[in-house]
Amino acid sequence: MTTKTTTGLSLSRRQLLQGGAALGFGAATLGLSPAWANPWGQSNTYPQGAVEGNDIALAIRRETLAINRRNTRPITINGTSPGPLIRLREGQDATLRVTNLLDEPTSIHWHGLILPPAVDGAPGISFAGIAPGETFTYRFPVMQNGTYWYHSHSGLQEQLGHAGPIVIDAAEREPFRFDREHVVMLTDWTFEEPATVFRNLKTAEGYYNFQERTITDFLADMRENGFRETARSRAMWARMRMSSRDIADVTGSTYTYLVNGQAPEQNWTALFKPGERLRLRFINGSAMTYFDVRIPGLKMTVVAADGQPVQPVPVDEFRIAVAETYDVIITPEAETAYTVFAESMDRSGFARATLAPRLGMEAEMPERRRISDRGMEAMGAHGGMDHSDMAGMDHSDMAGMDHSDMAGMDHSNMAGMDHSNMAGMDHSDMQDDTSPGASKGDLLPAGTAQPGSQYDQAGIGIDPDERRILVYRDLKAFRPWPDRREPEREMEIHLTGNMERYMWSFDGKKFSEVNGPIHFRKDERLRLVLVNDTMMEHPIHLHGMWMELENGAGELIPRKHTINVKPGERVSALITADAEGSWAFHCHLLYHMDAGMFRVVKVS
Amino acid sequence: MQRFSWLVLLACWPAFALAAPGHQAGTQQPDEAEVDRVIQIEASEMMFGPEALTIAPGETVKFEIHNSGALEHEFVIGDRAAQEEHRRMMQEMGGHGGHGDHDMAEGEHGGDMPAVTIAPGATATLVWTAPEGTSQLQYACNIPGHYEAGMVGEIDLQG
Structure with a gap:
């Protein structure tokens, strides 16, 4: 595997200098060491390399590359998949020349960036896409800062790893401090062709789930076949501890979950010095996977969401939806390793990385949680659509269910099902005025x-009583x-x-x-x-x-x-x-x- | 013992009325006449400027803390453990609503902690005598998330 590491800007030091100037209090008069002497800024670490500057060239290819030590055919950007970190500066005019060396059209969309439509990169909407052999030049002023990402907006190319992180350094001091930063880009890789995945989903709903279709079907089955029979037919996914019921439609049965392109066994490791304040830039660049992220032993303080600063929130865990980004600050004090653990929301797999003071260290991996069960809470969704079915549900049956038979099911979740929500569903709400442009007075x-x-x-699937969740x-x-x-x-x-x-x-x-x-x-x-x-x-x-x-x-x-x-x-x-x-x-x-x-x- | 005498000393000084509206430091502060040095601090999101101070044991310092940020901040002096305890308390209080009564941080480890709260745009003062026999203290804002995001500075008391 080709990995190269490029040192990014000394961002933090520059930030500090700018910050110091902005303070308007002469540090020297207070008997301090000069700002420039502070061992502050550290380089970014992103194993797929970094590109920066006013003129960036990106070459898109389909080529053989190892992912999780197995040769496969991802789409690469400048030779890696996911692609290199693109590092821009707020206020600069960016020029990005994208050359399509595929045998089909491609595109790059700069996700979260505010820019003119012609360079937004969604083919068929604002531009024609990039034909094979063609170079398209994106030029736009960079008007924001923070953590973003880029990806193909053509067909299913994104699933082939046609994506990468964007970091935009701020023109002014950001509302938090850090000594070192790391990009943590989460993706879901499949060794199947994306078109095959899509066909499987089309032809056999639940193909990757080994499960029944919906709760409604489950209850219907139960009415017809009794609970024992129904439960038995679900035993396969139960035994496999696979995703239950429509939590994710593509799962760990085909996906390998990656951190910065590295599988859990490869254990991508980010370094720190004990006592340092680290900024982790989490990007969910997955095609289909939500992740629940935690670092056992460390509080994470969320300081930005989707690249935009937020008032800091100390949490133990956060759920990151597909395409979201979260920046967190952590301060590991001990000379020890920590596991960055990102479980897929359906618990069918996980991505993992290590934070350590030295390479080669490893922390224990937390115990994986049981499968999530959609339970009754999702029935709220059916309220507006399927009233007859709702009404037809035999709640007394539910109560009479033989729990002892529910071998592989997650009893705790069952117990935690919020029946009150069901009862409390506000149906009137769902019949609310749906016409757009309701009169202003009602808003x-x-x-x-x-x-x-x-x-x-x-x-679904995380227990807010157990830990503080964003x-x-x-x-x-x-x-x-x-x-x-x-x-x-x-x-x-x-x-x-x-x-x-x-x-x-x-x-x-x-x-x-x-x-x-x-x-x-x-x-x-x-x-x-x-x-x-x-x-x-x-x-x-x-x-x-x-x-x-x-x-x-x-x-x-x-x-x-x-x-x-x-x-x-x-x-x-x-x-x-x-x-x-x-x-x-x-x-x-x-x-x-x-x-x-x-x-x-x-x-x- | 030296720490004890410092606390006694603090307790004996008359209370000093502070200029900033809406708050009053709970600790009885040294008389302004005793002030050896004025230190200006800027509190903003999420840092203090300067980020570290050197103060001699026994030196009486008047902090003038200006909040140039958009959010309320506090300026609390104490050792690391006391700050942590204070932070834990504030987290349990569920944030920082209704700030009027919060004048004193009473950490279990650090004893009474000199503290002021500063509204956005306001300036508050705190007069404080550096203790003997302690080498390192912190000034911090323990409103949930603020310390973690960077609102802490070190006071070197090695003299």
Whole structure:
């Protein structure tokens, strides 16, 4: 495997110098050592190499390369997969020349970057894509800072490792301090061709799950066959401790989960000196996998979400949806190794890295948690769709279930099922005014959490009593964002799907079935309401404009490029439609996007 | 023993009325007339400037702490263990709402900790005499997450 390590900028030292100048207090008069003498800035570590500067060339190839010590055919960027770290500076004019050496068209989308539509990189929307043999030059001013990533927006190429991290160094001091930084990019690799994965999903729903279709089906089976029989037929996945029920539709049965391109056995190791403050830049560059991330023995203080600074939140664990990024600060004090443990949300596998003062050290791996069980909570999702089935469910049967028979099932989760939620489901909410552009008087004030949102819940399969887990409610900006207008109108979009046929859509229509784009009026202040009618999480991504997630933080709502919507949940975001042009809007689960959970947003 | 005498000393001095509105340092502070040196501190997100201080044992210092950030901050002096204890307490309090009563940090390890809270844009002062017999203290903001994100400085008392 080709790995090269390039030293990045002495970011922190420069930051410190800038910070020192900004303070306006002469450090020297206070009898301190000079700022430049501080052993502050340390290089970035990213094993796939780094490129930086005003003119960056990227070559896209399909070539043979080892992943987890096994030769395979990923798409590489400058010879590695995932690609090199692209390091930019806030305020610079970036020039990125992308040469397509594949035998099919390709593209690169700069995920989370605010830039003109022609260089956004979504083929068929704002540009034509990059033909084989062609070099496309992306030129744009870099107007933000933080942790982002890039990936192909063509077909299923992203699944082949056509992705990499972006770090943009800040023009001004960031609202936290650190001595050293590491990029932690999580991806899901499969040795199958992505087209095969997609075909498998299409032809046999649950192909990678070894499980039944839905809770409703499970209960129906139970009514017909009795619990014992039904449970027996599920014994396979139970024994394998595979994902239960639609938590992820592509799982560890085909995926190898990677940290910076390295499999768990390869154990990518990041170094630190005890007592140092480390900044870890987590990027979920997966095609399909949500991860739950923790570092046993260390508190992580979340300082940025989707590249944007947030008021620091000390946590033990965070869930990172596909395409999200989180920056955390940790301070390992001991001369010991720590495991960075990223379990896939469905518990079918994990990615792993080590933090250590020296190479070759290793920490214990935490015990893997049992499979998550969608349980009754996801039934909320069906409330709006399938009332008859809901009504038909025999709750008394549930109570009478013979728990002793449930060999492989996760009893604790069963016990933890929130039946009260079921009862408390607000059906009236679901029949709420769904027409876009409801009269202004009815709108909630900006920043208010929608009824039906679950911002204080981390989601399925993690126990908030066991450790402090980051939730969306925790995310608060430092200052209000520039546009403080109330929303002029609301637009409600339903996340919809038919799992059996692997059809994913917005408002019940696949991308191939819609007539024309979603229209945002130029410069309007809009509230986008997302209602998840499915039983899965969906990470919803808008190109070209920030979404200010209305998590109840009032004026200090956080800015995001990707919003996770849990099953049955209703969330909202404020958008300033200031970016004229056509933009992609989609679920960032790759196969969902490809299946049709995709729209064009036109701002004019 | 020396530490004990310092605490007694602090306790004997008359309270000093502070200029910053909405807060008052709970520890009885040394008289301003005793001040040997004025040290300006800038509190912002998420750091103090300067990031380290050298102060002689017995020296009486007047800190003028300006909050140039967007959030409320505190300036608390204590040893590492006391800061940690204070941090744990504040975490349990569930953040930092209703700050009016929070004047004193009472860590179990460090005893009474001199502390002030500074609203965004405000300047607060704290007069403090460096103790004898301690080599290292910290000034910190223990509002959840702030210390971890960088709001801590070291006081070298080696003299």
